[in-house]
Amino acid sequence: MGAEKKTDSLPSSPIEKRYISLEEVKKHNQPDDRWLLIENKVYNITNWAKKHPGGGKILGHFSGQDATDAWRAFHNDKDYVKKFMKALYVGDLERPEESLTELKSDFRELRKHVEDSGMLKTKPWFYVLHLAHIILLEVFAYFLVSYYGGGLYTFIAAAIILATAQAQAGWTQHDYGHNSVFPSHKMNKIFHHIVIGHIKGASSHWWNFRHFQHHAKPNVGKKDPDVDFPYLLLLGEHFPVTWGKQKKGFMPYNQQQNYFFLTMPPLLLPLYFHFENILFVFKRRDWVDLLMTVSFFGRYFYLYTQFWGAWGTFGFYMFVRFLESHWFVWVTQMSHISMKIDVDRDNDWFTSQLVSTCNVDQGLFNDWFTGHLNFQIEHHLFPTMPRHNLHKVAPLVKSLCKKHNIEYLSLPLFGAFARLVTSLKKSGELWYDSYYNG
Template sequence: MSQLVADDAHPRGPQQRHASLYTDLLQTVRELGLMRRRHGYYFTRIGLVLAALAAVGTGVILLGDSWYQLLMAGALALVLTQVAFLSHDSAHRQIFHSAAWNDWTARLLASGLAGMSVTWWRNKHSKHHNAPNQLGKDPDIDIGVIAFTPEAVGRRRGLVKWFGDRQGWFFFPLLTLEGLSLHVASLRHLLRRKATRLERIEAAIVLTRLSGYVAVLLILLPVGKASAFLGIQLAIFGICLGASFAPNHKGMPLVPATMKLDFLRRQVLMSRNIRGGVLVDFGMGGLNYQIEHHLFPSMPRPSLKKVQPIVREHCARHGVPYTEVGLFTSYRIVIDYLNNVGLRARDPFQCPLVMQYRN
């Protein structure tokens, strides 16, 4: 309450003061040149990914009819995960100054190489960035197989309720289906009746990529091995993507639909960073700097690490909690949170900021 009184007494008023917390930080970041494009970094990354895809393709052809092809399926999944990260960066317009160049790079990477719709994903992802973990606004916490609120679990009955009470333990195994789910959701979006001209072009690219991929597998391998190759590749791809996105918001406070928050608090309080060094940076495609990414969505990936100390210090100076944990700790938090939603009906709105607003 004393903080609220202090805010009200501030000469600029609480809304202006809260807004200035972000604008002041953004000005500092721009002055340091951290929003500058990093063309060399991204051209190198894209070149290496294309080379890796070519190497995997060559390996598949040379191995022929062999169960060692399952190793190549795993390798392909890892490379396609890096393709998805690059498409994510381009969709956020981190690579080029031109919006069109970014959009088409994201489209060719996602649709042509990974077989997913960047249009579908960007529409969904933009809503998430606008209101992370906010009920009714963030599509990433919509009710589905996994329930994120006690109310959602409470409405379940029978076998579905049994699953909900233990959903944390099923979360990561379910990620093996995420790769297939992404392809299905992409096609459902692109093939709908009211698709735009660009979406029809994207649909043609995605369908060509997916059908061509399956055709090549069936030409090179017997049906059994081709099916196993496809299943392994989709499962590992789904796990890699899901394990990169899940730690960043799952288990952080959920926000009531009607609550209004200033931009800095909205992004920082609902996000979690993952520490771990170069391997984590590579394996998570820079998403381990989730707080910085949410504050500066168009910041090139290599600059996120550089801006982190500035953001952490800024948050500490203004009393905004900044969350960072290790990778495996984050997974334990996700599992515990999902199990607690069903087993102990913990209030998902428990958060110092929310309690302050309630007061």
């Protein structure tokens, strides 16, 4: 008995830390077996992925890869998030130097400089004024119709004003969705629900589900939903050639630069996004988002039915969406479709954003018209950065590109539009040549 007591009093042996090779991490990249590498620590997110607030897909896109820079880019509240990660911890990376390149190191130094210099801090007045000008446009459109009545010219003028308000509200909800307005994640979430739900009539969770996948793996087929619609358009060089050789596709892709004008710009918001929003909300039983959407349509029809009746108001609403859709498609696609579109090559964060994204030249109109998405490169590298600071980091990004011989592309506004169409033509020709001559 005495010997047993002596043994029980001995301190327990410390648990030996597990070290995992980079090769081992890369093996865990299947839907039923997913590991992530974050800051040289390995996490098993196989079962937890479905609980992830940003959706499970975005985590799955990095399975078996180093997600350090993506994780840092998306999370302002890192200490809070790390509390949930403790239970997922598997071990430490065996040889950290294997995953750290000079480019990664340089970008992480840039990231630290951005944080230390206050570039992630918001100027509240900027967003107050921006939201105010959207509300003023909405009020102006209503009083225009109230004063002049529901004639044809008023119908068109009010629709243009409201389309402008809706486009600008789209850029504003984008700010709240990226947690770049308030220090508090909760406040950003509340305002995102209000702006995208009550002012725009769409689902906050649907936007998060789509948009963060786009940011995680921009222009990567089957991972970025913004470039993954091959039954309408084939983009880049890899997919047109692959589909052509496999004799896939039923669209005349060699003419896609022409029918693009009749499909994506006029129809994306009026048709596709409505359908996808409704399907998403009901499939996930997201009643809060549904309530916010109902409040938008309730307000809309309450204000305008008195002038045009129910069906006339519906036609007015769809015309507004038709106008807004052109604005939205050209601005959001001009910086991506003309860039590299490929399968996942497991590029580092900096490279993956630069090869898939280009800028549009700075200017007062361009900044307003695009919601500062003319700084698409900087926004993709630092998605939580307030947009009024994007121009500050641009010279530093250019310098890093120059050091590592990476192209930093910035174009005039209409030059970016033209390049988009040219890239569609090139991709279509690649498909045609591969299909008939490959």
